[in-house]
Amino acid sequence: MLKSRSSIQKVLDYLERVFVSKKVSGEEMGQSVTHKANRKPIKSNTLTLHRCTGCFQNVPKSNLLTAPCAHQYCPSCLRRMSSTALKNPDMFPAKCCFQEIPTKALMKVMSSRNKQRYIVRWEENNIPPLERLYCPREKCSRWIPPKSTGTRLGYRVCPHCRAKVCSKCGDFFHLGWSCSHDSETKAMLQLAKENNWQRCSNCLYLVEKVDGCNHIVCMCGHRFWYA
Template identity: 35%
Template sequence: MATADTVTHIGSAAEDDDLILALTMQMDELQFEQESYKGKERAGQQPDWNFALEYYQNVVNDLVTFYNDRKMASSIADAVYQDAQAIEAIVAAENTATRDREQVLRMENATATATPPVDNDDTASIFTDYERYTTLPPHIFEPLSDDDDGQSEAGPSSRPQAKALDCFAEQITCGVCNDYVPAGISVRCPCGHIYCRECLRRVAHNAIKDESMYPLKCCKQEVPVETLMKVLAAAECQEYMDAGVEYATADRVYCTNKGCLKFIPPDRVEHGTRAACTACGTRVCTRCKNEEHLSSPCRTTDEEVQAVLNLATENGWRRCHRCQQMIELHHGCNHMTCPCGAEFCYECGAQWKNCGCDTWQENRLLEAAARRVDRDADEPLVPAVRAQRIERAQYEIRQNHDCTHPGRFQRRTEYRRRGYRCDLCAARHWKYILACRHCDLLACESCRRFRVR
C-alpha cells in the first residue's frame, strides 16, 4: 500500500462550520422567542427578561463572528500554502529554461549573462510556517515533470508555468458544499463528480464510522482507495481499510476491555477459539465473546447481554440474524436492511421474503404518513386538512416503499422558517434540500451522493 505524509492536526474547518450552524440556529430561536413576546408588555416599559435576551443574542453573535474569522484565517493559510507550491513549480520551470538558454548561447559561442537561480528558501519557509496553522494534507499538486532527457528547446519554456498557473487559477464548484475551490486541490470521483478535499475527507470519515456508507460510493460507484489517499493521511487510509475488514466479517469479535472495545480481525484468532486484541492485548473467547477463560466452560448467558435482550423483547426490537446488531424500527415497512447488508422481516426476524407477515403494520404506516405531512408543513395545519393529507401520504408510501430513487432529485428552495431536515442524516439545512421525485425522500447534497444506494 502506498503511503502519504502526515501533517500535524491543529483544527478542523468542519468543526467550525458545525459550530457556526449551531449558533445560527440559536440566533433564529432567540429571534423567534423575542418576536413571540413583542407587544405584550406595557408601553414604554421593557421587562428584565428582554434585556437578558438581548445580551444573550449579542454573546451568540460575537461567537458567530469569532468562528467566521477563524475560518477565514484558516482559508488564508490554505491560500498561502497553495501559492507557495505553485510558485515553487514556476521557479523550477524558469530555472530549467535559463539553463537551456545558457547552453544554446555557449554552443553559438555567444556571451551570455545567466540569470542566477532563484533561492527557494522563501518558499520553504512558507511551507514551514503553514504547518503551524493548517491541517491540509501535504500533497496538493501532482508533481510536474520535465522532458525525458532533461533538455528543452531554446527560449522560455511556458508549458510547465502554464500548467501550474492553470491548476491554481481554474476554479471549480464542490459538489457538496458548493464552494469555489482551485482545480488543483479538488478530487474527481469515478462518476465524474468533483469535490473539495475537505468534503471528501469528511464523508470518508463518516464511512469509517457508519457501516451503511461503506465502501464509500458516489452515485452508486465505489470511490477507490487510491482516490481517498489524496485526502487522507496514511493512518486514516489504514483506518479506512481496517473498517473494510471489520464490516466484511460476519462473526465479529470485539475486545472485552471496556476501555478499548476494538474490533479483533480474523487473523488474530488462534485455533478458532480465542483471539488477542491488537490494541491492548486482552485475550477473548471467540465462542462466548467474553474474556478468555481457558479450562472453564463458556458462560451460556451474560448478565449485561441478557438485560439488553430483555429490554429488546419488551420494546419489540429485532436482532439481525447475520451480525447480531440490535435494530429498532421507528417508522416504515417491515422490510429491514441492516447496515451489514442483511435483509429480514422486522415482524418475525426471518430472512426477507421467507415469511407470510404483512409488509406494513397499520400503526407504523399511520405514524410514517403523519411524520411526512408534519415535515412538509411549515405551519400547523387545520385538523381536517391534516387528516386528508395523511390519508394521501399513506397511499403514496404504500406505493413507493421499495423505491430505489432513480433519476435526478428535485431541488426545493422555497423559504422555510425552520429550514429543511434530511431524512437520512437528520441534519438541518437552510438553503435547499433534494427530494426524490418518486417517494418524496428528503436528502441533503452529501447524503444524496454518498448515502443513497
C-alpha cells in the first residue's frame, strides 16, 4: 500500500513538472511572437552615392554627370563651371581635363538667361576667327551671327544695337563701290606693318601696344601675345 502511494506520488510529481514546463514554454513562445509582430520594419536607403569631383560631396549617382574624361560632377558644380566659362573667354567652353563638357548636359542645370548666352557663345566659338563679324560700334563690339537680318543685301544687322555692318569689310554699311575691303584695307595693313601694330586673330581689329607687357586682351575678350 505504501509502495503504491509512493509510486502514484512520483507519477503526479512528474506530470506536474511536464505541465508546468509546457505552460512556460508556450507563454514564452507567445511573448516572442507578439514582440516580433510589434517590431517596426527598418527602411533601408537604396540610393547609390558617389563623390563629386568638384566639391567632394556624396551625391546620388542619378544626379551626377560623367564628363568625357570619366570625372563626375553634381549640378551645382556644373552651374559654377558654365558661369566661369561665360565670364572668361579663354576658358570657354567649359572643360574637364582639356575635354569639352557636352553642351546638352550643361543646359539641364543652367538658368534660362545663361542658357541663351552659352548657346550664342558656343556658336561664335565654332566659327573660324577670320570668318567672324563684330559690330564696329565702339560701345557695342559684339559678335554678329551669320544668320542675322540683311545678309542677302550685303550687310548684317547687329542684334544688340541694330547697326548695319558690311559683310565684306566689317565697317558700317556703305555703297558697294566705296567698300574698303580691297584697296583701303590693304593700305591699312601696310601701315600697321610699318608701325608694328598687331591684329587680333579673333575679331581682326588692329591693336597698338603703348606700354606694359606683351600679353594683350582685345576689346572682344580674346587674349594673344603681341610680339
